[in-house]
Amino acid sequence: MHVVRESTAGEIYRDGRVLTLPGNPDHFYRTLPMEAGVDVLIVGAGPTGLVLALWLTRLGVSVRIVDCTAAPGTTSRALAVQGRTLESYLQLGIADRVVAAGRQVSAVNLWVQGHRRAHVFFGDLGRGISPFPFALIYPQDEHERMLVAELAVRGVHVERQTELIAFSQNADDVTATLRRADGTDEPIAVRYLAGCDGAHSIVRESLGIGFGGGTYDHVFYVADVDAHGNAVTGELQVDLDVADFLAIFPLAGEGRVRLVGTVRDDAAPSGRALTFDDIKTASLARMGITVDRTNWFSTYHVHHRVADHFRGGRAFLLGDAAHIHSPVGGQGMNTGIGDATNLGWKLAAVLKHDADPALLDTYEPERIAFARRLVATTDRGFTAAVSPTRTARFVRMRVVPALLPIAAHFRVARTFLYRTVSQTAVEYRDSALSRGRAGPLHGGDRLPWLDAAATAAPTDNFAPLTALWWQLHVYGTATPALRAAADRAGLPLHEFPWQPAMRRQGFVRDHGYVVRPDGYIGLIVSPGAAGSLDAYRARRFW
Numbered sequence: 001m002h003v004v005r006e007s008t009a010g011e012i013y014r015d016g017r018v019l020t021l022p023g024n025p026d027h028f029y030r031t032l033p034m035e036a037g038v039d040v041l042i043v044g045a046g047p048t049g050l051v052l053a054l055w056l057t058r059l060g061v062s063v064r065i066v067d068c069t070a071a072p073g074t075t076s077r078a079l080a081v082q083g084r085t086l087e088s089y090l091q092l093g094i095a096d097r098v099v100a101a102g103r104q105v106s107a108v109n110l111w112v113q114g115h116r117r118a119h120v121f122f123g124d125l126g127r128g129i130s131p132f133p134f135a136l137i138y139p140q141d142e143h144e145r146m147l148v149a150e151l152a153v154r155g156v157h158v159e160r161q162t163e164l165i166a167f168s169q170n171a172d173d174v175t176a177t178l179r180r181a182d183g184t185d186e187p188i189a190v191r192y193l194a195g196c197d198g199a200h201s202i203v204r205e206s207l208g209i210g211f212g213g214g215t216y217d218h219v220f221y222v223a224d225v226d227a228h229g230n231a232v233t234g235e236l237q238v239d240l241d242v243a244d245f246l247a248i249f250p251l252a253g254e255g256r257v258r259l260v261g262t263v264r265d266d267a268a269p270s271g272r273a274l275t276f277d278d279i280k281t282a283s284l285a286r287m288g289i290t291v292d293r294t295n296w297f298s299t300y301h302v303h304h305r306v307a308d309h310f311r312g313g314r315a316f317l318l319g320d321a322a323h324i325h326s327p328v329g330g331q332g333m334n335t336g337i338g339d340a341t342n343l344g345w346k347l348a349a350v351l352k353h354d355a356d357p358a359l360l361d362t363y364e365p366e367r368i369a370f371a372r373r374l375v376a377t378t379d380r381g382f383t384a385a386v387s388p389t390r391t392a393r394f395v396r397m398r399v400v401p402a403l404l405p406i407a408a409h410f411r412v413a414r415t416f417l418y419r420t421v422s423q424t425a426v427e428y429r430d431s432a433l434s435r436g437r438a439g440p441l442h443g444g445d446r447l448p449w450l451d452a453a454a455t456a457a458p459t460d461n462f463a464p465l466t467a468l469w470w471q472l473h474v475y476g477t478a479t480p481a482l483r484a485a486a487d488r489a490g491l492p493l494h495e496f497p498w499q500p501a502m503r504r505q506g507f508v509r510d511h512g513y514v515v516r517p518d519g520y521i522g523l524i525v526s527p528g529a530a531g532s533l534d535a536y537r538a539r540r541f542w
Contacts, residue, residue, distance in 0.1 A: 038062050039351050041176055041190040043203055045072070045158040047140060048319030048336035049196030050147035054092060055344030057154050058468060060352050064188070065151075066162040066178060072148060077222050077300070078140035079249050079258060080330025083422030084446075086132040087519060088341045091465050094150060095132070101146065102138030103252045109231070110401045111239040114286020116231075117401035120408045126418040130449055131462065133418070135236075137249055139224075139258070140333060164202050167193060169314045192347060193315040196336070199303065201321035207312035213305030213375070216326070216382065219263040220302055221279050224295040226255050230288035239283045240396045246283050255292070260327065263299060274299050302326045304379050306371050310364040316343055323371040326382035331374055334423055339367050345468065345517035349542055356540040359433075366428045428520060435536060436524030438508040445521050447473070447513065454501035464494045468517050470542045472533075475502045476510035481530035486512075489537040 040056055042049045045067035053065045081098060089095035106123035109116055126133030148158055161181035168175045174193045178186045195203025204211060231237050232255055237248035246261035263279050276297040284291065306323045310316060319336030343363050349355035387393075407413040419425035427445045428434055434444030441448070450461045464471055472491040474482065476498040486493045491514065496502070498509050507513075512525035514536065523536045 038064050038188060039191045040064075040194060040347060041066070041164075041174070041188060041192075042194045042196055043067075043164045044196035044198060044201075044319070044321070045069075045144070045148070045160075046196060046198070046319065046336070047078075047143055047147065047333050048340050049194070050144060050151060050158075051088075051337045052194055052196060052318065052340035052344050053151055053156055054147065054154075055341060055468075056348060057151065057156055058092065059345065059348035061348050063156060064159065064190075065156065066159045066164065068161065068163040070161050070181075072144045072158075073141045077260070077298075077327065078143075078330070078333035079137050080334065081136045081138045081143070082330065082334040083126055083130040083132040083134075083418070084424050084426065085334045085337050086136065087130060087424075087449075087462065088337065090131065090462060091468060091519065093466065094146070097146065098138055098143070099132070099136060101142065101252070102136045103234070103250055105135040105137055105236050105250060106234070108236040108238060110404065111231075111237065111283070111287060112397045112401055113241055114239065114283050116287075118405045120405055122408070122414070122417075125414050126422055126424070128451075129415065129418060130422065130424055131451070131460065132422075135421075137251060137258075139251065143333075164197070167203075167206065167315070169193075174314050191314070191351060194343070195315060195317045195321045196319050196340070198320045199305075199324050201317065203315055204307055204317050204321050207315060209312060209317070210308040211305045212308065213303060213324075216302045216304070218302065219299050220327070221259070221261055221263050221274070221276075221297065221299045223259040223276050223297040224251070225257060225259060225276075225291045226293040226295065227257055227289050227291045228255050229290050232257060232289060237287065239287060240400070241283065245396075248287075248289070302382065304375050304382075306368070306375050310339075310368050311360070316363065318343060322367070323375060325375045325378045327378075330421070331378060331423070335371065335374060338370075338423065338426070341518050342367055349517075353542055354540075355542055359541055362432050366431050366433075369430070370426055433516065433522050433541060435522070436526075436532070438511045438524045438526065439503075440506045441508075441513075441521065441524060443521050443523050447515050447519050447521055448505040448507065450496070450499075450502060450505060454499055454505070455496045456499050457496060461494075461496060462519070464492070465515070465517075465519050467492065470517060470522070471515050473513045473515055474510065475507040475513075478512065479510070479527045479530065482512050482525060482527065482533070485525075485530040485533040489533055490542075491533075 039061045040063045042053050042063055042065040045065055049065055053063050056063050081102060086095050089098055107119060107121045110118040122135065124133050163179050165177040165179045165185065174190050176188050176193060178188060180186060193203065195201050197203055234250045239246040249258040251258055276294045303324045304326060307317055310322050318339040322339065325332060346359050346363060349359055350357050424446055429442045429444035431444050436443045452458060452460050455461050470491055472486045472493045474495045478493060478495055483493060510527045513521050514523040516522045525533050
């Protein structure tokens, strides 16, 4: 602990307005002891904040992560861990642990008013696209505990019952006030602030950033239960009804499932809170499911909102603080983790490698564009799933069960479905970091995956990404000029002998692919244009 210099901050933020502190604010910050040597303060210890802390810690950035709760959650709504998230976890060395702890889902059954109408196998839906071609169920509460333990191994511990009260910022740093469980306040000076503090984010509210959108009329319920019956098979079950729906997700453990559905208007009791007995639907009985025990039950409203900005000066918004949407497609938690992956390496580049601070300007446009598309897409999906109109009922109860099994037989449809849901289709082609094009691939695209057989090498082409840093890939042979440019740029060069499978994945022979730390292509270099790599490096992205 040390005494910080006199604050030169122009404002102290709280709820979008200047906060009045007892006495002179500069005197307040000048005389209280402050934590030294912290680069980033992370507010919120859900999956988004924890993954951000893990990326930063792995890259040598000092962090503190605080959360107002007394302990990690013991219940959760988020279940799905998508392929793109697992690819990021592969880089961090924890993907195998997550897959082993979760449950792979091989198929979905579509029911209409309690009668099974379709069975769609999707166990290897993403075969050839990702090392994780399957759907994985891994509840958020278990997920968080795993991330907390991983951080603890690296010497980072979540500071519980600690909340952000106010913060100020200037051109060089952020000065924040933390309130501990005993009511005492602690000032802290950091280089950057990350708001991973949920839908009611104090960071977002303090910056005065709008959070446009709305709330659906429907009330959702979620229940973790022990059950048995013909439909408790380890597969995903979805029952479509006239004005609501029910999804049944298999969890690890015999007979353990998660129920997610809408509460019918006539289910709400008068004068007391809803219980699971109130919302038990006839669908469960018609599907042959008997609930033996309810482990926990909760209801909630679904919102659809995107913040107007994901950054305010040296403060950033991630996860639910930046965007919330319906649970259709299991995208919410994964999108927050994607935010953390995107911002984590950029902060490290600026803080530890003297990258141009303008690199941080790319976080908002890259992530906000995807968030807006996602909210619009899940909004349409949610509306179609619960709308009581005659057309919507006909589509979900007749058209979808009839067409989905047919579409699933076509590779192009299976690929589209996997890439969309797994988030492997997310691209940043319009980013200031993205340059070049060769064949179907553009700068800003996710690096296509090649397994070891396709690379004719001991490992797949994702193995070098565990370095968590910029690198150059060549599929074929690198020209002497390209080798020299890579050396000048300080880029590790990874060459993969040309194989026909590489063309099928979109690669062009002997071209260079400058790969960002998060596995996206930054620049595509033709064999005769090595100078473009020098120009790219001059922009000081690393």
